Amino acid sequence: MRKIKMYFPIIGIIISIMVILIFHGDVFTESKNEPGPDVDRVSLLDKEFLHPDIPLLDNNNENVITSGGLISTRNTCGGCHNYHVITDSFHAQQGRDEMDKKTLKEHDFPPYVMSTGMYGKWCTMPMRQLSPKGLKNPNDFDMGTPEWTKTCGTCHPGGGPSEYDQQGRRLDTVDPATVPFMHPDYSILKNGKVEKWDWRESGVMEMNCFLCHTPDFSRVERDTALRKGKFGEANTASLLPSKIVLRNEEGKLVYNPDAFDENGNVKMKMLKLQDPAAPNCGQCHGFTGNENEKIYPFLSKNVLRGTMKMGRIWKGSLVSKTKLNIADKEKKEYAWDVHAAKGIECIDCHFAINNPAKMIRNPKKMLHNPRISKYFSPYTKKILERLKKEEKEYLLDYLPVGRNELSHYLKNPDHNFAKGKSCPESVSDVLDYTMRRCIDCHNTSKTHEWLPYKDYHMSRVGCETCHIPKKDFWAFQTGDWSVPSLVGKQRPVPRGIKGTMKDIKKGKDVEITGFIPAFMERTEDNGEKHIMPYNLITVIYWYDKAEKRPLYRHQLLKTFTKKGADGKLKYTAETIAFLDSNKNGKLEGPEIKINTEERLKKAKEMLIRIGGAKEPVLHVEVVPFSINHNILTGEQALKDCSSCHSERSHLLTPIRLTNYIPAEGEPELLPYCAQEHNVEQKGLTYEHDGMFYYNPKKGLEGYYFIGQTRNDFAEILGWLSIVFALLGVVFHGGIRLLRSSRKKEEE
Amino acid sequence: MSNSEKTKKVLMYSIGNRIWHWAQALLIVMLLLTGFAMHFPESFAIFGFEWSVEAHRGLGILLVVIAALGLLYHLFSQKIRNFIPEPDDFITGAIKQMRYYLWGIFRGEQHPYQKTPEKKLNPIQKFTYLILLNVLLPLQILTGILMLGATQMPELFSYFGGLSVIAPIHTFLSYVFIAFLIVHIYMTTTGHRVFTLLIAMITGYEKMPVEEKNNDKKEETG
Numbered sequence: 003m004r005k006i007k008m009y010f011p012i013i014g015i016i017i018s019i020m021v022i023l024i025f026h027g028d029v030f031t032e033s034k035n036e037p038g039p040d041v042d043r044v045s046l047l048d049k050e051f052l053h054p055d056i057p058l059l060d061n062n063n064e065n066v067i068t069s070g071g072l073i074s075t076r077n078t079c080g081g082c083h084n085y086h087v088i089t090d091s092f093h094a095q096q097g098r099d100e101m102d103k104k105t106l107k108e109h110d111f112p113p114y115v116m117s118t119g120m121y122g123k124w125c126t127m128p129m130r131q132l133s134p135k136g137l138k139n140p141n142d143f144d145m146g147t148p149e150w151t152k153t154c155g156t157c158h159p160g161g162g163p164s165e166y167d168q169q170g171r172r173l174d175t176v177d178p179a180t181v182p183f184m185h186p187d188y189s190i191l192k193n194g195k196v197e198k199w200d201w202r203e204s205g206v207m208e209m210n211c212f213l214c215h216t217p218d219f220s221r222v223e224r225d226t227a228l229r230k231g232k233f234g235e236a237n238t239a240s241l242l243p244s245k246i247v248l249r250n251e252e253g254k255l256v257y258n259p260d261a262f263d264e265n266g267n268v269k270m271k272m273l274k275l276q277d278p279a280a281p282n283c284g285q286c287h288g289f290t291g292n293e294n295e296k297i298y299p300f301l302s303k304n305v306l307r308g309t310m311k312m313g314r315i316w317k318g319s320l321v322s323k324t325k326l327n328i329a330d331k332e333k334k335e336y337a338w339d340v341h342a343a344k345g346i347e348c349i350d351c352h353f354a355i356n357n358p359a360k361m362i363r364n365p366k367k368m369l370h371n372p373r374i375s376k377y378f379s380p381y382t383k384k385i386l387e388r389l390k391k392e393e394k395e396y397l398l399d400y401l402p403v404g405r406n407e408l409s410h411y412l413k414n415p416d417h418n419f420a421k422g423k424s425c426p427e428s429v430s431d432v433l434d435y436t437m438r439r440c441i442d443c444h445n446t447s448k449t450h451e452w453l454p455y456k457d458y459h460m461s462r463v464g465c466e467t468c469h470i471p472k473k474d475f476w477a478f479q480t481g482d483w484s485v486p487s488l489v490g491k492q493r494p495v496p497r498g499i500k501g502t503m504k505d506i507k508k509g510k511d512v513e514i515t516g517f518i519p520a521f522m523e524r525t526e527d528n529g530e531k532h533i534m535p536y537n538l539i540t541v542i543y544w545y546d547k548a549e550k551r552p553l554y555r556h557q558l559l560k561t562f563t564k565k566g567a568d569g570k571l572k573y574t575a576e577t578i579a580f581l582d583s584n585k586n587g588k589l590e591g592p593e594i595k596i597n598t599e600e601r602l603k604k605a606k607e608m609l610i611r612i613g614g615a616k617e618p619v620l621h622v623e624v625v626p627f628s629i630n631h632n633i634l635t636g637e638q639a640l641k642d643c644s645s646c647h648s649e650r651s652h653l654l655t656p657i658r659l660t661n662y663i664p665a666e667g668e669p670e671l672l673p674y675c676a677q678e679h680n681v682e683q684k685g686l687t688y689e690h691d692g693m694f695y696y697n698p699k700k701g702l703e704g705y706y707f708i709g710q711t712r713n714d715f716a717e718i719l720g721w722l723s724i725v726f727a728l729l730g731v732v733f734h735g736g737i738r739l740l741r742s743s744r745k746k747e748e749e
Numbered sequence: 750m751s752n753s754e755k756t757k758k759v760l761m762y763s764i765g766n767r768i769w770h771w772a773q774a775l776l777i778v779m780l781l782l783t784g785f786a787m788h789f790p791e792s793f794a795i796f797g798f799e800w801s802v803e804a805h806r807g808l809g810i811l812l813v814v815i816a817a818l819g820l821l822y823h824l825f826s827q828k829i830r831n832f833i834p835e836p837d838d839f840i841t842g843a844i845k846q847m848r849y850y851l852w853g854i855f856r857g858e859q860h861p862y863q864k865t866p867e868k869k870l871n872p873i874q875k876f877t878y879l880i881l882l883n884v885l886l887p888l889q890i891l892t893g894i895l896m897l898g899a900t901q902m903p904e905l906f907s908y909f910g911g912l913s914v915i916a917p918i919h920t921f922l923s924y925v926f927i928a929f930l931i932v933h934i935y936m937t938t939t940g941h942r943v944f945t946l947l948i949a950m951i952t953g954y955e956k957m958p959v960e961e962k963n964n965d966k967k968e969e970t971g
């Protein structure tokens with residue numbers, strides 16, 4: 003017995019260790035990752051680039067400096083960072099992982115929409131639709147994955163649909179002969195015919211890490227490779243400005259030996275790997291750049307989605323310093339965006355969701371869905387669980403970043419970036435409202451004390467409404483697909499410039515006047531409704547009522563145009579005959595519109611006879627693009643009460659939608675956006691001077707703007723009471739006067 | 750109402766009465782002006798929107814304070830009885846007074862009700878003030894307080910329909926107040942002479958025709 007007692011302390015120690023191991027495993031994990039005494043932290047921080055020199059590997063995992071092959075980011079970056087985690091993100095997938103019927107039904111999309119993201123979602127601006135599987139009639143085929151990669155790929159970082167087919171097979175491992183005819187992943191529409199595409203020849207487009215993680219990239223070189231169908235080359239070509247990759251005399255991509263060290267590793271001072279900076283994001287999301295960079299007004303390869311759709315420019319320099327011909331620019335002594343001017347980067351708000359250095363530790367936002375939280379480290383999860391239990395939302399200041407948490411993130415960087423929610427974006431709803439918002443950094447109780455009824459204003463008016471009262475750039479107003487242009491696209495009409503698209507294309511230095519956004523109501527995640535600024539883009543397009551889908555671009559081109567001897571599109575004689583108002587044998591911009599019953603009838607007849615349409619009708623669709631960038635400082639923001647509280651309220655400025663009224667169709671908000679905005683279609687727009695306008699009085703019907711809003715019932719009844727009182731006084735007083743003067747006469 | 754008619758001066762309104770009346774009058778007029786400067790900021794831009802908002806809020810609070818003090822005074826002094834119609838006032842009195850306003854006044858008849866410092870109001874006036882003080886003013890104050898407290902008590906504000914319901918009611922009532930003011934000012938001309946009632950509200954003394962049988966001790970022959 004005494005012998006057993008001797009072992010008690012030892013047993014106790016063993017049990018204690020086991021308990022700690024079971025319940026507090028992290029304690030040991032943490033200490034295991036502690037840097038050893040040999041790590042010189044100061045010298046690490048002194049290094050220009052934290053990332054070590056690395057070998058660039060090709061598809062066969064061989065160093066490109068010896069093999070001469072094209073760079074495979076899957077092998078190069080994926081060696082340390084989990085490529086699967088990175089590409090399992092909405093930037094890479096573009097909705098490919100949200101093509102199930104349930105998700106689509108939840109969004110209440112029309113039946114021809116195939117996904118929630120840019121891969122498969124119908125968008126009236128490019129007027130292209132990813133074709134579904136199982137088509138029989140080539141007339142129903144519009145766009146396969148190869149063409150999507152060629153054209154849409156310019157704003158798509160790679161991975162996802164341009165690497166794997168919808169069955170999950172790597173595209174360059176499949177023999178196209180083995181797939182059925184018109185399979186969307188292996189077919190392309192060429193000269194009106196559906197042809198097979200061999201990814202084994204084109205290569206696939208892996209996630210292009212360089213596009214976002216290096217400062218010296220070329221989106222244009224990458225785009226050129228994509229449009230040529232050389233998908234495998236795209237990532238390598240994008241490194242041309244870094245001088246790591248060069249183009250030899252034959253035009254082939256080769257590697258610069260000076261960019262590599264003696265071990266075959268690329269020198270980091272050449273590759274310059276970094277966190278994504280604004281110019282990286284700006285490649286697809288809108289203009290960025292330094293003061294000296296000229297912003298080309300239109301159709302330059304640098305003008306991108308965010309700019310065309312919302313007039314977005316992310317620059318810290320003063321508007322007055324730009325080389326653009328901006329109206330009254332000498333008076334515009336303020337930055338394009340105050341956040342850009344303060345050095346804020348896109349990833350500060352739209353951070354990688356499991357980046358411990360940037361994330362908002364909000365358990366309500368981060369833990370509710372396994373899709374988001376699956377890439378969190380156990381340490382992060384534990385913290386979030388604890389905060390959830392304690393019902394705390396923001397405790398960032400008190401939570402040190404664990405080292406194992408950082409290493410987990412570096413190995414598994416979730417590339418689902420925190421985001422808000424705004425129509426028409428519908429991808430990855432589980433990430434809605436995860437981003438850092440205004441109130442996460444700004445304390446309005448300190449900055450907006452001057453504002454009467456501050457809380458009431460804040461509860462009804464979005465920050466952007468006052469801080470983006472106007473845009474100093476242009477954006478799209480209308481896209482007219484009723485008769486396509488001779489470059490096979492919509493005929494666009496911009497807002498915010500003096501002049502036409504033709505002037506811009508000719509290189510004329512048109513004056514940019516900017517525009518006032520359309521103010522609409524938006525329902526937030528907590529059910530609150532706010533007034534927010536939007537750019538409304540109206541698209542006039544043909545819809546086939548019998549087929550229950552839009553008419554495809556190839557049907558329109560076939561109907562109204564033909565290819566000339568020079569290979570360029572020309573309008574057919576029949577098209578010219580019914581649209582040529584001045585009878586000069588040519589079609590000029592203003593003539594091309596379906597604005598009369600006669601033209602409508604003729605166009606429909608042609609679409610049925612030539613284009614293969616069954617029951618074409620004109621649709622006029624309004625897409626609201628949320629404006630959240632180009633924030634102005636308090637000095638430039640709307641501060642004067644009378645800006646909103648007056649008969650000519652800034653917020654109620656009517657917004658022009660089209661420059662003519664089509665013979666058919668009334669403007670309707672994109673159906674799933676209409677739901678989000680909770681607006682009634684009826685009366686949302688009105689006609690004036692032969693154009694369609696958005697009527698903000700209708701769009702903001704539930705809002706009462708003191709100084710502007712009039713309740714007809716109260717006004718009429720109120721004025722009547724005054725009029726009756728006056729009439730009564732005049733009548734009564736008149737008789738009294740009359741009687742009194744008569745009495746005097748009698749006396 | 751001949752010039753030769755004998756009149757007497759009666760102290761109708763005490764200094765307190767007059768201060769209370771004119772303070773209310775000034776506040777109501779200022780509230781109407783600032784209110785309209787907010788409602789029609791461009792066509793009635795006399796003060797500017799921002800100043801009008803602040804002034805309107807301050808004046809509104811002051812009016813509520815004065816109205817509350819007045820109510821307390823009338824309650825404790827039991828002078829509130831003056832404002833409460835008596836049983837006879839409802840039909841007989843009201844018809845008699847209405848007949849006077851619509852007929853008798855044009856024929857130079859005597860007022861059916863002799864005004865005294867204790868009984869200043871005729872039946873029609875009692876009904877008017879009953880509605881004004883019990884319906885219009887409280888409703889105007891309530892809607893005003895709800896708007897004033899939109900930030901402090903947002904739930905209550907929303908419960909009553911928010912600005913789109915409360916503001917039109919407040920606006921409509923302000924129109925009614927203007928209508929009341931027009932009639933009220935006109936009715937001041939229906940005294941012994943055109944300005945008799947107005948002067949009385951300034952000096953406190955009202956000139957009244959002398960009735961030989963029933964002389965008041967307070968009277969001074971004029």
